[in-house]
Amino acid sequence: MTDRNAIKLLKKGNMEALGWIYKKYRVRFVQRMMTKWSCSEEEALEVYHDTVIELDRQVAIGKLSQLWGGGLGGWIFRTGNNKWHEKLRGIKKRKEKEHEWSWLESETAARNDSPEMEEIFLEELSAGLERLDGRCQKLLRYYYLENQSLKSIWEQMQFPSYAAAKMALRRCRERLREMIFSLKKSE
C-alpha cells in the first residue's frame, strides 16, 4: 500500500488504512520526538495518537485532499510538532474556531468544559443516536462514525440525489439535537 492509497481508503472510512499509517510512522515519530523534544516514550506516543486522530478528522472533513511538503510523513511530523507545542501550552486538543464563540455567554456552551462533563455528554449522544429511527441512525453513523463521504452514502442508501442525502443528514442531526436537549430540558 502507498500513502496515497491509504488516504484514499481512509476517505472511504477504512479503519485498517488508518492502522497501516499508524504503524508505518510510529517508530520514526516516537524516536524523532524523543530526540527533538527530550520527551518520554509515553508522551511521544500520546502526541502520536493525537496526530493520527487529527489526520482522521482532517480526512473526514475533506481538508486533506492534497499533501504538500514531504507528503504524509511530512504532514504527520509537522502536525506532531504543533500538537507537542499545544500540549506544552496546555491548549485544548480540539482546536475550534473559538473566536466565533468567545462572545456567546451561555450556560450550554460552558457545559462540556470538563472531561467528565464531555464524557457524560457523549454518553447521552450515543444513547440519543440509538433512539433515532433506523435510517437516520445509519446515516449519522456512516457519516460521522465511519467517516464515509456523503457521495458514497448517497449511493449506498439510495437517496434520489446528493442534495437529498445532504438534506437528510442535516435533518437527522437536528432531530438528534432536539432529542438530546429536549430530554435534558425535561430532566
Added chain:
Amino acid sequence: MGLSDKDIALLEKFWFGNLPRKTRNEVVKRLQEDADFNREAIQLKQTIDGLYSLREQKVRTYLQEKENSLPQIELKSERYFGFKAKHWIVSALIIAIVISIIAYIKISGSASQPPAAIAQNYFRPYPYVGQTLSENDSIAQLYAKADYEAAIPSLENKFENENDTLTLFYLGIAYLGQNQATKATSVFESIQYSVEVPQDATQWYLALSYLQQDRISAAIPILESLTISEWKEKAKAKEILKKLESIKISN
C-alpha cells in the same frame, strides 16, 4: 421552535468561515439578539462536535488496540546513538566529497600546464609528402627520425637553393620540434596564406609556435577558426582551447 434547514445551512457556513462579511455580520447579530436561535445554534454545534468526538473515541480505542498489538519501540541507547551516528557519518561523507571535488578543481586548475608545455604535448611532425621531400631524401629521413637538429641546416640550405615554400613549411616544423619558437613563428606567419602548403596544418603549427612563446591571445583565434574548419584534427584544437580556458580561470 427548532432550526430550519436554511438556518442549519447558514450556521454550517458560518462555522466553516465560508460566509461573505455582510451575511456573517447578520448571523452574528442574530446570534446576539435572538436567544432561542443562539441556544439552538450552540446545541447544534455541540451535537456536531459530539458526533466527531464519538468517531474520535472509536479511533482512539482502535489505535490503542493497534498499539498493544505492535512490538515495543526499541529505544536502546546504542541504537539511538547508532541512528544519530549514521546521519553524522553520511553528512561527514557528503562534506568530504564536496571538499574533495572543490580541492580537485582548484588543484587541477592551478596545476594546469603552461602553454609551452601544451604546445610540446600536442606537437606531432607533419608527415613528409609531396615532391620536394621524397622517401630517399636524407633530409626526409632526418625529419622522419625527428632529428631536427641535423635536419634544420639541411632544410635551410635546401630552401636557400630552391626557394620552395613546402621546404619552408617543414623547416618551420623542425624549428618547432627543436623549440625554436621565434623562428618557427616567423616561418609560419610568412607562409600562412600560401596555397602551396597545407593551410589548416600551417595554422595549427603557427598556433603551437605562439603557445610555445606563451602568446595565448594570438593562438586562441587561430585555434577557434580551426575548430570550425574541415581540418581532420580539429578536436585537438578544441582540447587546447579548453585547457587554455582553465589557465585563464585559474589566473
